[in-house]
Amino acid sequence: MQDMTKDPKQIISDAVQAAFSSTLGAEYKDVNPVVRLSQNPKFGDYQINGIMGLAKKTSQNPRELAEKIVGVIDLEGFAESLEVAGPGFINVTLTPSALIELCVEMDSPSLGVLQSEDLHPIAIDLCGVNVAKQLHVGHLRSTIIGDSLSRVFERVGRTVYRENHLGDWGLPIAMVLDRLMRSGVNLDTLSITDLNTAYQEAKLVAKDDCGGIKTAERISAGPHRILELQEQNADATAAQESAKSALVKLQQGDKDLLLGWEKLINCTMKDVYASLDLLHVKLGPEHNRGESFYRDRLESVVDSFVKSNLAEEDDGALVVRFKDRKRPLLIRKSDGGFMYATTDLAAVYFRTQELECDRLIYVVDARQRDHFKDLFDASTLVGWNKTPDGTSVKFEHIPFGSVLGEDKKPLKTRSGSNVTLSSLLDEAVARGRDEVKRRSKDESSQTHGMGEEELSTIGRQIGIGAIKYADLSNDLVTDYVFDMDRMVSFEGNTGPYIQYACARITSLLEKSGETDFSSNFIINTPQERQLVITLLQYGAVVQNVAQNLEPHILCMWLHELTGAFSSFYQACPVLKVDDGAIRGSRLRLSELTRRVIVDGLDLLGIEVPQKM
Secondary structure (H helix, E strand, O other), X not given: OOOOOOOHHHHHHHHHHHHHHHHHOHHHOOOOOOEEEOOOXXXXXXXXXXXXXXXXXXXXXXXXXXXXXXXXXXXXXXXXXXXXXXXXEEXXXXXXXXXXXXXXXXXXXXXXXXXXXOOOOEEEEOOOOEOOXXXXXXXXXXXXXXXXXXXXXXXXXXXXXXXXXXXXXXXXXXXXXXXXXXOXXXXXXXXXXXXXXXXXXXXXXXXXXXXXXXXXXXXXXXXXXXXXXXXXXXXXXXXXXXXXXXXXXXXXXXXXXXXXXXXXXXXXXXXXXXXXXXXXXXXXXXXXXXXXXXXXOHHHHHHHHHHOOXXXXXXXXXXXXEOOEEEEEEEEOOXXXXXXXXXXXXXXXXXXXXXXXXXXXXXOOHXXXXXXXXXXXXXXXXXXXXXXXXXXXXXXXXXXXXXXXXXXOEOEOOOOOEOEHHHHHHHHHHHHHHHHHHHHOOOOOOOOOOOHHHHHHHHHHHHHHHHHHHHHOOOOOOXXXXXXXXXXXXXXXXXXXXXXXXXXXXXXXXXXXXXXXXXXXXXXXXXXXXXXXXXXXXXXXXXXXXXXXXXXXXXXXXXXXXXXXXXXXXXXXXXXXXXXXXXXXXXXXXXXXXXXHHHHHHHOOOOOOOOO
C-alpha cells in the first residue's frame, strides 16, 4: 500500500530504489533513480532516467537492466503501466484511481505540504535598516526575499525568527545625533528626509583631508592653500571628537542622549513600517534586534576567542586568522573599539546558543560575500556551529544581485542618487491603480462599476504584487532590469497574470452558485490529468524552496500551474457540461487550483484580489 501523503515522484523513487536493492544488492538502495515529469504526456506521467548511469556503474546493458528493474518494481495499484523506452528510460503512467486518491489526500488544509520534524528554530537576517537613513532599492530585495523564505519555512512547520539587524549604535549614529542636538533641532518633528539629510551633512562635516594636506605640501601649493586645508581639517577633527564624546556619553547612559537616540530610531522606523506595510511584509517592532542589543555582549565575544587561543594581537588590534586566506577577521581595534564583525559574531552566538537555531540565513547583497565567509568560519572555529544539544548549524548567505535601470547599471534617479524604496513603491502602486482603472472601463471587466476605493485597493495589490513577483521570479544571485511596463502586464510570466488567473477562477466558482466543492474527482481528459499531475507537485515545490532557498522555483511552478488550468478550462467545459458528476468534479478541481494559487502567492507575500 502506497503512502498517498507523499509526492508521486517520491513514491516512484522509493519503489525504484527498493527494486535496485533487490536486483543489484543493498549497496545500491540509495542510488538516485532520477524520476522526472514526462516531457510528453502521451508517453506517460513520469520518467525514470537513472538506469543508464547505474548500468554503466555495474557494467550492464542499460535496456536489459531497465527490463529487470521493471520486473520487480512494486507499484501495484499505483502505476497502470511501466514501459522501457529508448536506451533505458522507464515511462510510468499512474492509474486513474491513484490520481484520484492523491487528489483527495491533497484536498485538505495542508494542500499536500508536509510538516518538518525539526523542532529547532531558524533565524533569517533580512531588511537591515540603518537608523537615520532612508530605505533604498537594495532593501527591497533583502526584505521581500527574507519575508518569502520566512513564510515558506513557517508553512512547513518551522519556527522562524525574522531578524531585522538595525544599524542603530556606534559612531555614525552618535555623529548625526550630536550634530542635530547641538543645532537645536526639534527631534519630535523630524521627518525621515530631514534625518537623512542631517546624516549626509554630518558625514561631510566630519570628513578630513589629511591626504590633501600632504599633497599640497609635496607640490608646494602655497601657504594659503595649506592653511585653508588645515582649517578645514580642524573643523572635521572637532566634529569627530565631538561625535566620539557623544558616543561615550551615550554608552554610559546619558539620559538626554538616550532620549534623542530613541527619537532617531522612532523617526526612522515610522518610515520603514510604512514601506513594509505597503509591501505586505511580516516585519514589525518585535523583529528588531539591532547593534545596540548586542553592545553589552561584545567583550565576552572577544574573550571567547582569546580563551580559545583563536585571537592574536596585530599591532595592538585583535584578529582571527584562517589557514586558507591571508585576510584576517578584525574583532577589536587597537584603541579597544569593536567592529561590525564583533557585533555579527555576538548575533551568531545569540541565535545559535540562546535561541538554539540550527539554520542561520543572511539575506544580504553579494558585496558582503567575503565578510560572511569570515563570519561563518570564525563562528565554526569557536564552536558556535552547534546548538547546545549538539545539532550542527547550517550557515547560509544569500548574495542577491542588484536591481538595474534600463541602462543596465544599478538603478538610480535622474540626478544620479540612490532610488528610495518609498518612491519605487509609490510608482508601482500608481501604475497598478492606473491599469485597474483603465480595465474597469470595459463593461465586460469584473471591476466595471466598482467604486474608487475598491479599485484603489486592487491597484495597490497588483502594483506591489508585480514588483515582488518580478523580483522573486529571478534567480536571486543575478541582477535584473527594473521594467515597470513588463511587471504590471497581465500577460506573460508576471504577478498580475497569476493574480488575474486566480480572480477568474474565483469568478467561475461564484457563477456556479455552489458553496460545497466536495464532489468525487473524475479524471478523464488529458487536460484534467495534466492539471492534476501539476497540482500534485505543490508539496514538493514548497519543500524544494525551503531546502534550496530559491523562491523563483515557486514562481515558475505557479506560472506553469496557471497555464495548466488555462488549458483545462479551454478544453473542459465546467459550468456548461451536462453531466452533473463531471461538473462537480471540475468545480472541485477549479476550487483546489484556486486555493493552491492563493497559498503559493501568499508564500511570496503577494495578495490576491477577488476581482480584477
